[in-house]
Amino acid sequence: MGLSPRPEPRSVEATGGENWVTTRLDSLVNWARKNSLWPMPFGTACCAIEFMATAASKYDLARFGMERMSFSPRQADVLICAGRVPFKLAPVLRRIWQQMPQPKWCISMGACASSGGMFDNYAVVQGIDTIIPVDVYVPGCPPRPEGLMYGVLLLQEKVKQEHMGDEAIRREMEPDPKSGLYIPPAAIDELSEPFGNSVHQTRSGL
């Protein structure tokens, strides 16, 4: 469960200076943000059931300030993609991500969202990081509520370390105009071929 590296914070000394006020303000703003993340649940499969269990009374996601499910992307802070994403849903997921206002984060919940999981076939996206940028990957099939909560806590750690002076983390990522993808096609092919090139295999062995 790794954190994808953000760009190095740009030095703000030259532009105005990072002084006691801005760093205090950083920690205040980050504290407020991390304790009031509003999730946009994008549940497509069994992970969504486990996500509901996480939000329900026993595990109680409200303890982390996440009890307000935002079913509109325009009022959401964190996209939780729970479940497999077929190719037909890929443009929908990307549009939802683009509709979310900055600052925004993304949790990829479960094996299928993170890597395609067992669905290594013609219909399923091999990891949503090929469509949208992902902050935290939660493994599991599906992850237990504790697993998702650990992912949420990791995301909160990440939010806590951000600087207001760093503009890079607020910049909307633009897909490459030629391919329409965020990451190079070769990288996608490499990411989504964990067992070598089986494109030429057929089920019938013909």
Place this chain on the structure above:
Amino acid sequence: MTSSPPVVRGGGATAAAPVTPHNVPREGAPANPTAAALRGKFGDAIRRVEVIWGETTVYVAREQLLEIVRWLHDDPEQQYDYLSDVTAVEFRDPERPLEVVWHLRSLPRRRFLRLKVELAKGAPLEVQSVWPVYRGADWLERECYDMFGIRFTGHPDLRRILMWEQYREGFPLRKDFPLRGRFSRAEQLRQALAANPEARYSMEELSIADAFEDLPDDMRQRLRAGERTGE
């Protein structure tokens, strides 16, 4: 073929209670009486009849499929009023033809019948649509076309239904289709993302013009006054 009254019409006094069959042998169970009726009516168009686990499968000639289905639906002795599935099977043996399968059910007579048509490989995969008889065949045949590439002649709107309409990799359930698709992952993703997520429906599906007269009065008045529907 002796005539038998429908089992549910007219209340429970004369109809026998339904019995769950037990200990049905794999072969040799009594065939659905419809099979004999079909043989008497259509003769050579009925290629063969199989009974496996008490379920009757009738292989019929491709050219007369619609005629046979229409008779099964309309004949008062048959009354197959429910089409529960249309699908197809492709076998590993490259010589063996594809089979298109229709599952018909007669609710008044509590009968189940499986119709099959064999489509030879190499020839165009075409079969008549049963949409003129069963409107519910619309999406079932679209799915069958989407997955196997079988063209249903006479279908009003034969498009892909599960895969997106610009899908160019072929027909996923055919044996010559690689499980991961024909294009690279990046190319698949690029093509999928190029699709407009809102351009999913044909104009016919979005239009309510055909059903306008069936709408409630108040809704018709509001629409006449220029109110827009949807987005």
